[in-house]
Amino acid sequence: MVSLKTSKELSDMKLSCQISAQALKLAGELIRPGVSTAHINKMVHEFIVSQGAKPTFLGYGGFPAACCISVNDEVIHGIPSDRILRDGDIVSVDVGAAINGYTGDNAATFAAGTASEEALTLMRVTEECLYKAIEAAQPGNRLGDIGYAVQSHAESFGFGVVRDFVGHGVGKQLHEAPEVPNYGTPGRGIRLMPGMTLAIEPMINGKGSAVRVLKNGTVLTASGSLSAHFEHTIAITADGPVILTKA
Numbered sequence: 001m002v003s004l005k006t007s008k009e010l011s012d013m014k015l016s017c018q019i020s021a022q023a024l025k026l027a028g029e030l031i032r033p034g035v036s037t038a039h040i041n042k043m044v045h046e047f048i049v050s051q052g053a054k055p056t057f058l059g060y061g062g063f064p065a066a067c068c069i070s071v072n073d074e075v076i077h078g079i080p081s082d083r084i085l086r087d088g089d090i091v092s093v094d095v096g097a098a099i100n101g102y103t104g105d106n107a108a109t110f111a112a113g114t115a116s117e118e119a120l121t122l123m124r125v126t127e128e129c130l131y132k133a134i135e136a137a138q139p140g141n142r143l144g145d146i147g148y149a150v151q152s153h154a155e156s157f158g159f160g161v162v163r164d165f166v167g168h169g170v171g172k173q174l175h176e177a178p179e180v181p182n183y184g185t186p187g188r189g190i191r192l193m194p195g196m197t198l199a200i201e202p203m204i205n206g207k208g209s210a211v212r213v214l215k216n217g218t219v220l221t222a223s224g225s226l227s228a229h230f231e232h233t234i235a236i237t238a239d240g241p242v243i244l245t246k247a
């Protein structure tokens with residue numbers, strides 16, 4: 001069942017999304033060569049708690065940290081550790097904060113120091129995929145329009161769209177219906193309606209769409225190529241999509 005939020009529910013949900021966005025922004029500011037991913041996680045965790053919210057990911061499915069931090073060929077679900085970031089690493093942070101009975105969810109990929117031209121292009125195109133997908137999330141459009149927007153843009157650069165993991169509805173729960181794939185056929189799938197709140201999150205690999213999953217849950221590109229990930233929580237309104245996780 002896809003839940004449609006009333007405007008009161010949407011305004012109740014806004015705070016969780018705003019704290020999620022600020023937490024992501026903070027993570028981005030901390031990313032540089034020489035810093036451990038555990039340190040970034042610690043600061044993000046403390047920030048979320050300081051806002052009176054809870055880190056949504058902590059304990060979710062047994063996840064041991066406040067945010068996922070995935071480096072280079074890690075796609076998603078990277079676990080913060082004593083790994084020290086090096087110049088040129090690309091670092092995907094995925095974080096959500098829960099408050100007032102709602103959660104937000106957002107992600108972005110940042111460069112530590114100076115990333116390669118290849119890495120910067122992958123990051124730029126993945127972020128463009130996100131904004132093209134949001135633009136497609138108009139009431140009356142279909143779910144397939146969102147996926148098509150991501151897929152067509154990523155593949156025009158020869159990049160691979162991850163298919164084994166997808167975006168999702170979000171609100172009272174981190175993962176709600178519907179699933180929001182990053183691939184699709186225009187005009188297909190359920191109709192997008194005002195009141196839907198979706199986490200749209202293209203995960204794009206430099207090469208190939210295949211991934212492999214480690215025992216600890218971390219997802220890597222099967223090819224060993226870099227991967228990038230950008231995500232916003234949005235609300236579909238009668239006037240069009242609204243980004244709730246805007247910092």
Ligand code: MG
Pocket residue numbers: 105106167168199201231
């Ligand atoms: Mg998500």
